[in-house]
Amino acid sequence: MSTRPSASEAARLELEHHLEERVDALIEAGVPPDEARRRAEEALGDMGRYRRELERMAREEEARMRTREWVATVVQDIRYAARTLWRSPGLTVTVVLTLALGIGVNVSLFGIVDAVLLDPLPVEEPERLVRIYQPVGEGGVMGTSHPNYEDLRAGTESMDPMAAWGTTEVGIRVGERTDRVNAAAVTGGYFEALGVPARIGRALTPADVQGRQGTAVVVLSDRLWSRLFGRDPGVVGRTVEVGGTPFQIVGVAPPRFAGLDLSDPVALWIPLPLIQEVVPESSIYAGDQIWENRVFPWLSLVGRLAPGVSPERGAAELVATARAIAATHGDASNLTTDPSVAPLVTRPAVTAAISTDRETLVDLLTFLSAVVAATLVLACINVASLLLARGTNRSRELAIRRSIGASRGRLVRQLLTESLVLGALGAAVGVAVAAATNRLLASFTLPGGVALEGLGIGVGGRPFALAWLLAVGCAVAFGVAPAWKRSGNAGEREGRSGSSRGGRGLRILLAAQVAVSVVLVVGAALFARSVQRGLAVDTGLEAEGVTALSFGLSAHGYSGPEGGAFSRRLLDRLGEAPGVTVAAVASHVPLAPRRMAFRLVPDESAREDRASINVNVVGGEYFSMLGIDLEEGRLLGAGDTHDAENVAVLNRSAARALWPDRPALGRTFAVMRGLPPVRVVGIVEDAMAHSVSDADVPYAYMPVAQQAGMGWTDEASALVRTRPGVDAPELLRQELRAMEPGLPLYGARNVGDQIRDVLAPQRFGARLVGLLALVALLVSAVGIHGTVSYAVSARRHEIGIRVALGAVPGRILGKVLGREGVAVGAGLLLGMVGARYAARAAESLLFGIQPVDPVSFGAAALLLLGVSAAALVRPVRAALTVDPRRILTEEGPQD
């Protein structure tokens, strides 16, 4: 049998053969030859057509074969790679774990970035949703009243549909268990406007709201459903008590959906009118004012831009509608009539999802992204150096395969397959690492009050895709160059002497690893020191166990002097309340957003040099409760009554601001020119007042008995420290309600928790960067160990000869490891320079320390040196125990 012809040749040959046979047969039957040919062709039919058909079929077949062969070689490559990797399990495990750590932290952080910034709202077309607010003060925003909402909705066509909601904390009771959760009372079109379908059951619909009445139905969040009911699908139709009223569960919202505010996630949704059924009678939501009062801004608004409407046009129409409302109702509308000020402001719902500290959050996540990327780069460098070290060992094998005819391309493919197999394993383990990292970080709260736990960050979907993308990227990064280099003739030479090009490549990678590690360790140290400093600043306040509840006296008809009397009675009551160890009142609670600054006028000041000082009107044991220490003079006391001399206590910064060049104690200032002077009777230390980074904000503390008019009646807080186990918010509510039924009560907060929350970015950063630094150290140690071990083993022969010639150990080490030492040193230096830049970039996230913090840099350098030294122990011992007799009997260098 002869060989097969090509596809087109075969088609021609086969048909031609047929014709020849037919011609022969015809001639045999007596047909003349030229006539025979004609009749043979006629019998065959359209030869060109058949030929083309046969060729096409042959080509298809060939293509199929080629695909099959290609798949077969890929499978063969993978098998071969798997065998190779299996033969050196230590190396394989090291590489896979290194990659998995690098990939895992990236996937984990990307999951956070995705859930917080890229895709924060699991709603339909989130970019078409617009949040609508009324402006208040400078740059502040607030909600809208129900009448205004109705008029806005009726008068705006470009926002369709519009929806509104109000939130309140409620108790939800299932059996014997009651949980306090955040509830949203929503208009009937809320779910439709957001485009959020129910996960099971149904969402709330316009039919659930009938004017000021509603159906007692509730939709649970996915999280609440799983917490209370263990994801039981039979929950729809069951009845639960919300705020003491029975509600029928009609549905469960889709996973991740918790309203439009990431920092204030909603656990259940009820029809708007039902808010009155779930709040106590004294609540501000209890009366008819929620429907009738135009100045009561309890609703949050969202609108979906109608098809084809630009955000600008939508906003413009809203503003026009709002102006029309303001023109009709005047000041009673609570909308500004000032033509120079927009009565409404809009924000994209996606960015409004994080309402406060969004910039800090973006800064933090950007910085951390850079850090995790650096970690991955480090992992890749490490893997490259490990593979390069092994590559020189394998060059003999590759040289053999090349000499028996394997093409360079084939070898490159083989080596690349090995990298890809390593990458794939790294990605698979990396996803597990990401899941573990997510669990480790779950309890953290990001800036802006975004609790990671509520975001449902997983390792599926986009983060999962990222893992594989990174794996392929890494495999190519650490695989291609070495593969190309090793597959050529260079590999052969390289194997001969460890000190040639391969050795240099390894040393460059060694330096790079050390450099990246230094940057990461310095970063971790800076964050750790920030947190430490933050906690140190914190000692200015001892707010652990302190609860504050704020209330509005002037809204309840109180004037200044009456407010002072009220505070005295309140303090008396709280002092006798069971479980309360110490009580105080204040117009400003540390870390509360609201504060009032006055331009105080110091005595002996003819000029206009007044200083802006924050005023805090306090009573009771305010200073001792929060641990604010007296430095000079006395604290405010019971003797500072309204008919005594007006007095104040300043903090150190305020004293300095008012009288930069002389002692403040005993001097006087005026709140405004013409008002009676206030005498400074004491100086206290600076304490964190508004945020951790501005502990030195000037404050003047004045007694409530004298200055209740200075903002105290607008919003004041009662503070108590209670014994453990006391429900302090409830206690405060009861006491205030008992004194003044119907007094508007605002939120209660745990001041100690708040102070800790302020440090959230630093804590989160410290935890994550610390984790990464640990990984980096580990990876560097492995890299240093591997590189130096390789250097020693490659030069065993040289070492043996030196020992035989009587060299002392120190000299041997100097000769053999000198270059590796230089590489580590260069890496350290380079890393320090890099860390300097990194620290400057992260400056906004640090406080209490300089970016170029000598302690952090020094500690990082020492740590890296220590780790390097530890990694050197084994290879150095190996070098010193080389037996010259054995080496000299060997033929030559053994790779």
Next chain:
Amino acid sequence: MIGAAIERENTRMSKGELDLLRGTLEFLVLKTLSRGEDMHGFAILDWIRRTTDDDLVVEEGALYPALHRMEKRGWLDSDWGVSDKGRRAKFYRLTRSGRTELAGQEAHWDRYVEAVARIARAAEA
């Protein structure tokens, strides 16, 4: 007569009839090769022609796409060799799967022929 039908339909074939033709031709090829001899295309056609006393008239070229199709399906195997007359030719033989296919088609044809025959007999009676 099958042959007559094929000849007529060869000029303009509708889908169903093409399938019938294809099926018929493939069946005949399988049957021819089932004798165990390796044969080239012309020999296969020649044998069918002689066995059916020239009743089967078909455009001869149509045989080759059919052979290639059957080879692709794995019913036939082929090799290039030299014919009795010393010419280079492609020789076909039946594979195991081709033999199975033939058995199936034979059963089918038997039933078909029998059914047609029964109708013919019924019409005659």
